[in-house]
Amino acid sequence: MRREDILRAVEGRLEAIPGLRSMAHLDAAFRDEVIEAERQAEKMGALGGLMPLCNEGFWCAMVREEQYALVFDGGSSVIDLATDLLQLKDERGNLVGEWLPAHRAEDLRGDDRVQFISDDFVLYRDVPPDGEPRVVLPEVEFPFLNEMEGVNNVTSASPSGLADEVIRSHLGLSVPGLLSHIVGFDISTAGPMALRDRRRRPHSGPSDR
Numbered sequence: 001m002r003r004e005d006i007l008r009a010v011e012g013r014l015e016a017i018p019g020l021r022s023m024a025h026l027d028a029a030f031r032d033e034v035i036e037a038e039r040q041a042e043k044m045g046a047l048g049g050l051m052p053l054c055n056e057g058f059w060c061a062m063v064r065e066e067q068y069a070l071v072f073d074g075g076s077s078v079i080d081l082a083t084d085l086l087q088l089k090d091e092r093g094n095l096v097g098e099w100l101p102a103h104r105a106e107d108l109r110g111d112d113r114v115q116f117i118s119d120d121f122v123l124y125r126d127v128p129p130d131g132e133p134r135v136v137l138p139e140v141e142f143p144f145l146n147e148m149e150g151v152n153n154v155t156s157a158s159p160s161g162l163a164d165e166v167i168r169s170h171l172g173l174s175v176p177g178l179l180s181h182i183v184g185f186d187i188s189t190a191g192p193m194a195l196r197d198r199r200r201r202p203h204s205g206p207s208d209r
Contacts, residue, residue, distance in 0.1 A: 006150040006187050007066065014183070017144055019073040021178060022171040026067040030170060034069065034163050034182075035062060041160035046135035057139040057157030061184030064153060069167045070181045085158060087138055088123070091131030097123040142183050156183040 014023055038058050046053040088097035099121050108114050114122040142156035167180040
C-alpha cells in the first residue's frame, strides 16, 4: 500500500471513534508548536511547579513517523479505556503512586500496601521513593488502529494543559469540556516508499529543562 492510502485508512478509523469532535494530521509546523508547548509545560512542572513533570507518553508518540491530534468530548471511550493516565515515579523510575480507574481503585481498597489520598489516587507504602518524585504522564493504550495494514507501533498520550490549549486552538475548539489526545504510529510500506515523507524526529525531549 502507498503511504497516502494508509493515512487515508487511518483517518477513516479515527473518524469512527465515538466522541471525536475534530482531528488533524501533525504537519511540521503544527508538530513543532505542540512540542514547544509540551517542553514549556515540563519546565513549569506539575502542581503549580511543586513537582517535576515528564510526559513520557507524549515523547513516545513524537518519535513515531506519524502523529494525529484528536479532540474528544469529555466522556470519550479513549479515556474510559485507559488504565494509566498519571503516575508518580522516583528518580530511579520506580512507581510510587498513580491515578487508578474505578475498577482498579475498588480492587485495592483495604489493601495495607496502598494509601488512598483521594478516591482515585494512591501511594504505594511498600515502595519508598528514592529521590525526588515526579509526575509522569505515561503512554495510553490505543486499540482503535489494531490490525491495520501498514500501521505499526501505535501509541498515544494525553498532552499537558499547555499543549492541549495549542491543539484545541488550532482546531477551533477552545471551549470547556473537551479533551485533546495525540496518537503516533509508524508506517510499513513496500520498497523505497518506506522512507518517503518521514518526518524529522525531535532532537531533544523532556530533559530540556
